[in-house]
Amino acid sequence: xxEITEVPSPFCGIGTDDLNIQVDGxxxxxxxHGCAVNTPxxxxxxxDTQPRVDGQIVSLETAVAKAANILRDVRQPLxxxxxxxxxxxxxxxxxxxxxxxxxxxxxxxxxxxxxxxxQDTGWMNTTLAELKNRCDVLLIVGTDLEGFAPRFxxxxxxxxxxxxxxxxxxxEIIYLGKSPSxxxxxxxxxxxxTILPCADADLPxxxxxxxxxxxxxxxxxxxxxxxxxxxxxxxLDKLKAANYGVICWGAAALAFEHAxxxxxxxxxxxxxxxNQEVRCSGFPLGGREGDQTANQVCGWTTGYPARVSFARxxxxxxxxxxxxxxxxxxxxxxxLLWVQAFNVNPPPSTEIPCIVLGxxxxxxxxxxxxxxxxxxxxxxxxxxxxRLDNVVAIRLKKLRDSGLPSTAQVLSAIEQIxxxxxx
Amino acid sequence: MLIKxxxxxxxxxxxxxxxxxxxxxIQNGRIIDRPAxxxxxxxxxxxxxxxxxxxxxxxxxxxxxxxxxxARTLLPxxxxxxxxxxxxxxxSGSGHAMPSTFVTGYRYAEMGYxxxxxxxxxxxxxxxxxxxxxxxxxxxxxxxxxxxxxxxxLRMLTAKKDQKAINDYVAWxxxxxxxxxxxxxxxxxxxxxxFNQRKLDLDEKNSHYDVTPRQILHTLAKAVxxxxxxxxxxxxxxxxxxxxxxxxxxxxxxxxxxxxMHLTHIQFHSYGKEGDFKFSxxxxxxxxxxxxxxxxxxxxxxxxxxxxxxASGDNMRQHYNHRYANPNKWVCMDIECDAGCGIVPFKYQNxxxxxALQWAIGLETFLLVxxxxxxxxxxxxxxxxxxxxxxxxxxxxxxxxxxxxxxATIHPEAQKMTTLAxxxxxxxxxxxxxxTRAGAARIIGLQDRGALSxxxxxxxxxxxxxADRQAMFTKPDYVFKDGELVVKxxxxxxxxxxxxxxxxxxxxxxxxxxxxxxFNSFMTMKLGNxxxxxxxxxxxxxxxxxxxxxRGAVA
Numbered sequence: 016x017x018e019i020t021e022v023p024s025p026f027c028g029i030g031t032d033d034l035n036i037q038v039d040g041x042x043x044x045x046x047x048h049g050c051a052v053n054t055p056x057x058x059x060x061x062x063d064t065q066p067r068v069d070g071q072i073v074s075l076e077t078a079v080a081k082a083a084n085i086l087r088d089v090r091q092p093l094x095x096x097x098x099x100x101x102x103x104x105x106x107x108x109x110x111x112x113x114x115x116x117x118x119x120x121x122x123x124x125x126x127x128x129x130x131x132x133x134q135d136t137g138w139m140n141t142t143l144a145e146l147k148n149r150c151d152v153l154l155i156v157g158t159d160l161e162g163f164a165p166r167f168x169x170x171x172x173x174x175x176x177x178x179x180x181x182x183x184x185x186x187e188i189i190y191l192g193k194s195p196s197x198x199x200x201x202x203x204x205x206x207x208x209t210i211l212p213c214a215d216a217d218l219p220x221x222x223x224x225x226x227x228x229x230x231x232x233x234x235x236x237x238x239x240x241x242x243x244x245x246x247x248x249x250x251l252d253k254l255k256a257a258n259y260g261v262i263c264w265g266a267a268a269l270a271f272e273h274a275x276x277x278x279x280x281x282x283x284x285x286x287x288x289x290n291q292e293v294r295c296s297g298f299p300l301g302g303r304e305g306d307q308t309a310n311q312v313c314g315w316t317t318g319y320p321a322r323v324s325f326a327r328x329x330x331x332x333x334x335x336x337x338x339x340x341x342x343x344x345x346x347x348x349x350x351l352l353w354v355q356a357f358n359v360n361p362p363p364s365t366e367i368p369c370i371v372l373g374x375x376x377x378x379x380x381x382x383x384x385x386x387x388x389x390x391x392x393x394x395x396x397x398x399x400x401x402r403l404d405n406v407v408a409i410r411l412k413k414l415r416d417s418g419l420p421s422t423a424q425v426l427s428a429i430e431q432i433x434x435x436x437x438x
Numbered sequence: 439m440l441i442k443x444x445x446x447x448x449x450x451x452x453x454x455x456x457x458x459x460x461x462x463x464i465q466n467g468r469i470i471d472r473p474a475x476x477x478x479x480x481x482x483x484x485x486x487x488x489x490x491x492x493x494x495x496x497x498x499x500x501x502x503x504x505x506x507x508x509a510r511t512l513l514p515x516x517x518x519x520x521x522x523x524x525x526x527x528x529x530s531g532s533g534h535a536m537p538s539t540f541v542t543g544y545r546y547a548e549m550g551y552x553x554x555x556x557x558x559x560x561x562x563x564x565x566x567x568x569x570x571x572x573x574x575x576x577x578x579x580x581x582x583x584x585x586x587x588x589x590x591x592l593r594m595l596t597a598k599k600d601q602k603a604i605n606d607y608v609a610w611x612x613x614x615x616x617x618x619x620x621x622x623x624x625x626x627x628x629x630x631x632x633f634n635q636r637k638l639d640l641d642e643k644n645s646h647y648d649v650t651p652r653q654i655l656h657t658l659a660k661a662v663x664x665x666x667x668x669x670x671x672x673x674x675x676x677x678x679x680x681x682x683x684x685x686x687x688x689x690x691x692x693x694x695x696x697x698x699m700h701l702t703h704i705q706f707h708s709y710g711k712e713g714d715f716k717f718s719x720x721x722x723x724x725x726x727x728x729x730x731x732x733x734x735x736x737x738x739x740x741x742x743x744x745x746x747x748x749a750s751g752d753n754m755r756q757h758y759n760h761r762y763a764n765p766n767k768w769v770c771m772d773i774e775c776d777a778g779c780g781i782v783p784f785k786y787q788n789x790x791x792x793x794a795l796q797w798a799i800g801l802e803t804f805l806l807v808x809x810x811x812x813x814x815x816x817x818x819x820x821x822x823x824x825x826x827x828x829x830x831x832x833x834x835x836x837x838x839x840x841x842x843x844x845x846a847t848i849h850p851e852a853q854k855m856t857t858l859a860x861x862x863x864x865x866x867x868x869x870x871x872x873x874t875r876a877g878a879a880r881i882i883g884l885q886d887r888g889a890l891s892x893x894x895x896x897x898x899x900x901x902x903x904x905a906d907r908q909a910m911f912t913k914p915d916y917v918f919k920d921g922e923l924v925v926k927x928x929x930x931x932x933x934x935x936x937x938x939x940x941x942x943x944x945x946x947x948x949x950x951x952x953x954x955x956x957f958n959s960f961m962t963m964k965l966g967n968x969x970x971x972x973x974x975x976x977x978x979x980x981x982x983x984x985x986x987x988x989r990g991a992v993a
Binding site: 021023030032033101102105109112113130133134135136137138139140141142143144145147148149170171174175176177178179258259289292293294296310311314315316317318319320325327328329330331332397399404405406407408409410 | 504506507508510511512513514517518521522523524529530531532536537538539540560562563565566569570573589593631632633634636646757763766767768769770771772773774775776779781959960961962963964966967970971974977978
């Protein structure tokens with residue numbers, strides 16, 4: 016039995032890397048610095064270690080050969096999930112390029128809200144260390160931050176020391192929209208967050224009102240979505256009085272039509288504050304289970320984020336048309352390769368041939384043609400993953416010898432077979 | 439495998455060879471002396487009438503790291519106009535201003551380049567820079583690690599830590615981030631922007647730290663020298679793009695007090711404020727200062743007309759420049775108490791007075807700096823223009839009548855504000871070989887590269903001599919990388935993987951005590967998880983590290 020310290024997590028998105036994990040054979044126990052997201056994800060036991068073809072246990076070689084056979088004869092393969100580490104994404108994109116697949120990260124419908132805003136107007140954002148050392152006013156829009164990342168406040172806001180704040184207890188936390196699910200946002204000295212609740216569906220209107228107020232437009236209404244205009248004005252007053260205000264949002268939580276316009280409104284407010292000679296930054300949440308990793312690797316490999324098609328021999332990006340569920344619904348794909356190295360949630364149900372590279376223990380509504388249990392990056396093998404703040408990649412550690420292959424190993428083996436057979 | 443390149447005109451400035459006909463022998467990836475006896479030649483290339491140079495080396499090109507990937511993601515429309523299909527040998531991707539990594543490698547190699555260096559590796563983003571560069575085929579690569587606005591250094595300077603402690607930190611960063619040089623971008627200015635300062639002059643203090651840019655530059659230049667790095671401190675100066683910044687740049691040269699310093703994309707720092715539009719060329723003054731100060735080297739950062747995207751660590755200046763964004767979308771980021779970045783698309787237009795004069799200022803600089811060993815050919819890819827414009831730029835330098843034809847097409851007021859028409863100089867092939875090969879290898883500190891000496895790695899480019907220098911440099915006949923033919927007739931014929939060039943200066947490891955406290959208190963990553971291990975570069979089976987000797991040891 017050994018204990019491994021300073022373990023980075025690919026699960027929570029916020030780059031937690033102070034976990035102490037006890038390793039006893041294949042069993043992991045988070046001894047300290049766990050949370051509701053990371054602890055179960057690390058401790059999930061290994062149940063199956065052997066690949067299956069049509070439900071029958073086979074060797075890895077047989078499963079890989081079967082997967083290659085399926086992919087050799089299809090007209091439009093679809094690679095879904097795409098939840099893995101950097102090396103796994105590299106191998107996935109290499110295979111997709113070779114056989115003309117569509118590549119779609121499972122979280123892209125959430126990320127799309129940010130991508131559309133980014134690709135239309137851009138943004139001014141910050142990263143975790145700046146937030147930890149500078150942020151004196153944090154506005155959280157439409158998101159339960161502690162639900163997203165239980166240790167966010169402890170690690171990045173209620174840190175004892177900070178370089179550029181006298182006392183971190185003095186940070187002002189404001190929720191707009193969703194109310195927090197717990198009390199993590201209350202400072203150690205007891206200072207509570209300001210909560211201005213409204214329905215998610217009202218956020219577009221509320222953000223539009225904030226934008227208008229910031230631009231000095233006069234609003235006739237006294238309330239918007241049940242919120243007093245004076246309260247909205249006071250948010251702006253606080254941001255404009257701040258040394259380093261930050262507006263945080265989680266695209267996944269903005270689950271309403273055309274939420275990209277709300278993201279864009281948030282980003283525009285940030286830019287407008289900076290143009291009024293006050294510093295302010297945006298902070299989008301994300302980065303869980305390989306979503307940021309998929310977009311980054313796909314970004315440098317193809318020029319586009321992780322919803323691309325190689326069907327025409329070169330990458331094409333369409334944030335709508337290449338959506339996994341849409342392609343399945345329209346019967347536009349004739350084989351699904353699903354990669355999910357982080358959790359045991361099953362792939363979408365489909366009638367087309369299905370190859371699953373999944374975390375050990377994955378349960379299926381319908382047994383896929385091929386199931387290959389793969390190692391989890393940061394547990395079964397070393398690797399790299401991106402945090403939510405986009406510029407920081409973390410080095411994931413290998414914690415145990417499970418013998419499970421990595422995503423990259425399996426996909427490269429499949430590509431090897433197809434490469435030889437097409438030469 | 440013995441390869442013989444027979445009868446080419448050799449341009450090998452490092453060995454004083456300028457166009458003489460000579461044979462070159464290659465064995466096991468390296469150039470060798472003419473073999474004694476009758477060793478059979480396995481492959482012979484008849485190069486009569488051809489021009490032979492080392493593989494070209496780009497010492498300043500943004501090819502790896504977060505800001506480049508943001509630039510890619512920001513501009514899908516720029517990729518859609520330049521799709522790159524998969525072939526039997528090569529991967530698909532996309533091109534134009536900020537190409538995908540595979541396309542970057544192929545296109546550089548197809549122009550005769552065999553090495554390229556990323557000049558702005560943020561320590562916290564170094565992992566990404568190396569991962570992206572690991573997906574650039576064929577080329578060797580390396581990076582300069584960015585310091586100067588990181589809180590750790592600014593705290594050290596404010597606390598008046600001695601030079602030795604600074605040196606230890608700089609060396610530690612080079613080891614941790616795997617760099618071959620040190621870069622400064624708007625010294626202290628990226629930090630100042632986080633404190634809401636919107637400009638920072640050379641002698642202006644950071645509003646929080648008791649430090650000026652001049653002091654940061656001097657301290658880091660001294661650290662680089664005392665650690666023995668061959669590559670001088672690589673400086674993106676203060677006041678980028680500001681009319682009148684020629685004064686800042688001249689002061690920066692004076693302020694470094696004879697220490698080695700490389701001024702990058704100096705074109706963007708050579709602006710006067712004369713004339714009707716309060717914008718004029720400072721190139722003559724800058725060139726004169728470079729000619730006089732032998733400790734100074736510079737690359738130009740030439741602007742070329744057309745759409746591109748600017749990606750810089752200088753978020754202070756990029757935030758100001760967002761008003762010129764075309765298309766009108768842009769990104770700025772503050773990054774990890776380490777640095778920042780700003781990404782602003784630009785469309786340089788020859789009928790825009792400022793853009794036209796920027797173009798002329800760059801060319802004036804090339805032509806007025808006398809010593810070709812101290813000036814380098816760059817567009818600051820993609821900031822002045824994508825690297826694919828190099829052959830056109832070479833023609834502008836080598837062909838006066840072509841240059842004057844182009845000059846006649848730019849904004850008429852800009853024509854009046856440049857001395858370009860009166861400059862007769864035309865670069866020679868030998869001088870081009872210095873700018874793009876021998877000089878670059880020497881200033882970066884690359885051992886065994888950039889010269890065709892026996893014992894060197896055989897990175898060799900062969901061109902057909904052609905009076906149209908743009909055509910000549912667009913499409914080499916052959917490119918050899920480490921002795922293997924990778925490009926024939928301007929197309930990739932073999933894909934291999936280059937090495938990553940680094941330096942590893944000695945340092946006192948007790949610096950980690952202070953760093954450990956700093957990381958535990960303020961950073962968001964453990965110290966041990968911050969440091970990049972060698973196996974992160976090599977574990978994919980393609981990457982390798984090549985550590986170069988320190989100053990004085992490079993032949």
